[in-house]
Amino acid sequence: MKKLIVCLLSLILILSLIGCGSGNNDATDDNGGKDAQGTDTKAEKVLVWAWDQNLPVIDYAKTKYKELYPNVNAEVVVQSVPDTVDKLSVFFSSGVGTDLPDLVLMDNNRIQAFLQQFPDKFVNLSELGFDEYETSFSKAHWELLSYEGSIYAFPFDIAPLMMQMNTEILEAAGVDPQSLKTWEDVIAATQAINGAGYAVQAQFENREVFALLQSAGVGIYDKAGNIDLLNPKVVEAIDMFIRLQKAKASDKTASASEVGEGTVTMAIKPAWAIGEDMAVLKKIEGKVKLYPLPKIKDEKGYTSSANHGGSSFFILETSKVKDIAYEIGKIITTDMEAQDIALAEGLMPGYLPASALDSFNNEVPYYQGQKIWALLNESAIDTLPVYINEHYAIGEDIVANTIIHPIASGTDKTAEVLLKEAADLLASQTGRTVNEY
Amino acid sequence: MKKSCLKITSETAPYYFMAPGAILFAVFGAYPIIQTFIYSFQNKMGTRDSTFIGLGNYIRAFEDSIFLTSLKNILVIFIMHAPVMIFLSLILAYILNLSTTKFRKGFRTAFFLPNVTNAVAYTFMFKLLLSNDGILNQVLDMIGLQQIQWLSDPFMAKWVVSIMIIWRWAGYNMVIFLAAMQNINVHLYEAAAIDGASNTQKFFKITIPLLKNTIFFTTIMTISGTLNLFAETQLLTNGGPNYGTYVPALLIYNVAWKQFNFGYASALSYIIAIITILIAVIQFNIGREKD
Missing domain, CATH: 3.40.190.10 (Periplasmic binding protein-like II)
Incomplete structure (x- = not known):
């Protein structure tokens, strides 16, 4: 009797272990509904x-x-x-x-x-x-x-990006939204907007910084997969971020959720977020409009488009x-x-x-009757490519930790120094070559 | 011969009783440990073919500034929270052990409750309290004080993580200390009282020395827990700002599940396991020497 119990217990245990490891060998399962020959059953x-x-x-x-x-x-x-x-x-x-x-x-x-x-x-x-x-x-x-x-x-x-501007705030600050064509213009308008009691933008995070880079046609990697953080255009974009931070146009005391409260003037928005926000952020309904992203420079090679x-x-x-x-x-x-x-x-x-599609020409009351989908579509046409590889996630992580966070905390380091540190760290993590300029 | 081996006797019975546990451990414990050890010597990436690279992953770890930063962070977080937490737990346990304290059961439950709270839930709660536009900053704003960037400054963020750990684990350690205190002979306290000792003197001269082993135990558990700290930093700050709360477990997670570099992640896991074992051995030896 004892032996029988031992044998039964051992058998149950062995069968249960076999059961754990053999699930993927079934010819038919819930996923398929076909037998091994592929016939409908x-x-x-x-x-x-x-x-x-x-x-x-x-x-x-x-x-x-x-x-x-x-x-x-x-x-x-x-x-x-x-x-x-x-x-x-x-x-x-x-x-x-x-x-x-x-x-x-x-x-x-x-x-x-x-x-x-x-x-x-x-x-x-x-x-x-x-x-x-x-x-x-x-x-x-x-x-x-x-x-x-x-x-x-x-x-x-x-996910083309556009700049959402609260026209009510801009009017109160005496700023014409059409005049904000470059980031320089945004810096120039900051004092007036702050003076009217509003923040310009919430603290820049990955989305905003990568939008700056992509609008200049650069990113973490180049087409060959090399680290391209020392590219002069990347330096220029990060330098612009530093200037925006110092001018409080990227405001560390403001959060993204305050855009919906109507206390933050501008926000870089991807198409999908626009679709989501219209259903929930009712306080700013009819007070906002979409505009092309401000450019880093009003020159050839710099666009007002990006994708996130x-x-x-x-x-x-x-x-x-x-x-x-x-x-x-x-x-x-x-x-x-x-x-x-x-x-x-x-x-x-x-x-x-x-x-x-006709829907692209729909006028959207939330955005004061703008044909936002046509605008976003137009913006997408100019978007310059971003090169993504298997090391993109770690690249984003390193840019966030070694560039975005220190700038947000008010570092004294220059864009060149920050980017050199980030590029070296990324090279040590991925084994990829850093492009020298 | 075979028949006699299978027969249940007083000698063989323990093996039969241990067999299910041993088999389960072999499959779900030993096998992953061995497999991870093998991976740690390979350039195992996703499901791509891997090759043996010797100590390459281990050498890379000690040259990896992110890993070294994560070790430094964990040391700072440990120094920030462990002494405070253990001392606080001792004080709470001592107070709840006094016969004069009212509502002892209620307090005991209240202090222990944070430990049974889900890590995601309580991290979310702290985030609501301490984010840039969080409740605490709104209160500071209302009373005319300057807002504090709790989670945007690497040093402050470490403090926030430390406070979260203290909030969650002080009650747990308190229960362990309380159980140990209840084993201390009350005559010692009575004798000390006759000699005119104050409560503070009793605490430092009787309670603490007699709880030495328990304090060692909780310290080891705290070190092990800190080395494996993950959910709090991932959910609260995702290791930022500026790698300020990046901890080894988060690095291992990111290397394995964001970069799919299982070989390097395995080597990092082994390094952390070895550090934990070494610290435990050193502490046990120090404890034994003092005995």
């Missing part, structure tokens, strides 16, 4: 991971697909970008193949890191025929999602329903009605033909 399920702003578009795509194929159900799990990044990387590195989504929405800035470090985990969309849409997206957008000559993600929204964020959809290699996921991804990113729904949520379609 039950209703197909497509699992999508995305964040909430994208839900209406996904709903549209799954409804449209279901009209054609009634036995397909798409289930959406809503989660934030950091959650998606953490879960995916844990799944990939642990080798787990079950309970993974078929289609995943990912922040554009993280896509290269995933493609380069987990090269075998994503479906090559070029092989499925998505290359036919190459000319329907900007070259920079397409390259951002490509790896070794093939595209791996459906390009969805882009945007997202794209991956299909995971573990998916048992790649063909369905592909069709749904295609609807989300290339169907005109889907782009219209995205725009209504404040998501600027990266799909170039979408610019013909």
